[in-house]
Amino acid sequence: MMTNQHSSDGARGVFVSVDGPGGAGKTTIVRHLAQLLAAEGQDVHVTAEPSSGPIGVLAAELTETVTGHALACLYTADRYYHVETEILPALDAGRTVVSDRYLASGLVVQRFDGVDPVFLWNLNEHVHRPDLAVILDADSDVIAERLSDRGPHNRFQHTPGSSLTEVEFYRHAADAMAAAGFTVLRVYCSDRSAAQSAALIAGRLTTLSVQNRVAS
Numbered sequence: 534m535m536t537n538q539h540s541s542d543g544a545r546g547v548f549v550s551v552d553g554p555g556g557a558g559k560t561t562i563v564r565h566l567a568q569l570l571a572a573e574g575q576d577v578h579v580t581a582e583p584s585s586g587p588i589g590v591l592a593a594e595l596t597e598t599v600t601g602h603a604l605a606c607l608y609t610a611d612r613y614y615h616v617e618t619e620i621l622p623a624l625d626a627g628r629t630v631v632s633d634r635y636l637a638s639g640l641v642v643q644r645f646d647g648v649d650p651v652f653l654w655n656l657n658e659h660v661h662r663p664d665l666a667v668i669l670d671a672d673s674d675v676i677a678e679r680l681s682d683r684g685p686h687n688r689f690q691h692t693p694g695s696s697l698t699e700v701e702f703y704r705h706a707a708d709a710m711a712a713a714g715f716t717v718l719r720v721y722c723s724d725r726s727a728a729q730s731a732a733l734i735a736g737r738l739t740t741l742s743v744q745n746r747v748a749s
């Protein structure tokens with residue numbers, strides 16, 4: 534995977550991605566996190582994948598009907614476009630970018646269609662690294678219950694046992710990313726409220742910013 538070039542003036546913003554199994558609470562936690570960071574005075578840009586750009590809109594439209602490698606390529610194309618047109622410009626403007634789904638989702642979701650994780654990893658090889666990749670982890674029974682209360686968002690969440698499989702896929706993705714040198718924060722969110730998970734992430738971002746200031 535590509536490593537990022539950081540601007541030498543230290544003005545570039547911080548990029549945090551939040552991924553994890555369906556129903557783990559990504560969207561809810563991102564909302565709390567954005568509020569916390571904004572309350573600290575940060576200029577926060579919340580985004581998501583699929584992005585609202587043309588490839589993201591197409592991917593979202595086709596998710597129920599297109600499968601496998603073709604869909605993986607579409608989501609990865611959206612990711613590269615998302616980085617180029619939205620994430621990097623926001624970071625260059627000094628904003629804190631929080632993405633609801635990013636690379637780890639790209640390493641996981643298409644595995645439900647049988648796509649080889651090595652293919653997914655290679656496809657994403659040049660994706661911009663988040664400063665902090667948060668991966669939510671949870672007891673699969675807890676998130677299966679949250680999903681059934683809220684209702685599934687996509688075909689991947691209809692399969693019985695999908696929560697257990699997805700938890701395992703995200704653990705594998707977190708291990709692979711950590712082994713490749715990503716800064717990964719695993720947040721176990723079965724027994725934490727969304728606000729508590731967001732506070733944990735915000736705390737880690739503060740530590741990272743202090744470390745980066747000391748290092749520069």
Ligand SMILES: Nc1ncnc2c1ncn2[C@@H]1O[C@H](COP(=O)(O)OP(=O)(O)OP(=O)(O)O)[C@@H](O)[C@H]1O
Pocket residue numbers: 553554555556557558559560561562679680683685686722723725726727730
């Ligand atoms: N501790 C918790 N943390 C986060 N969400 C929780 C928690 N407890 C219950 N929920 C609820 O779980 C449901 C799923 O949350 P959310 O939609 O944020 O998940 P998600 O990971 O974004 O799901 P998806 O991948 O399907 O979009 C919501 O109704 C949310 O209110």
Ligand SMILES: Cc1cn([C@H]2C[C@H](O)[C@@H](COP(=O)(O)O)O2)c(=O)[nH]c1=O
Pocket residue numbers: 555582583593596608609634635638639640642643686687688
């Ligand atoms: C990034 C990414 C997303 N998807 C799919 C999975 C879902 O159908 C949507 C995301 O919607 P949600 O409300 O956040 O669950 O996008 C995918 O298949 N592959 C990906 O890489």
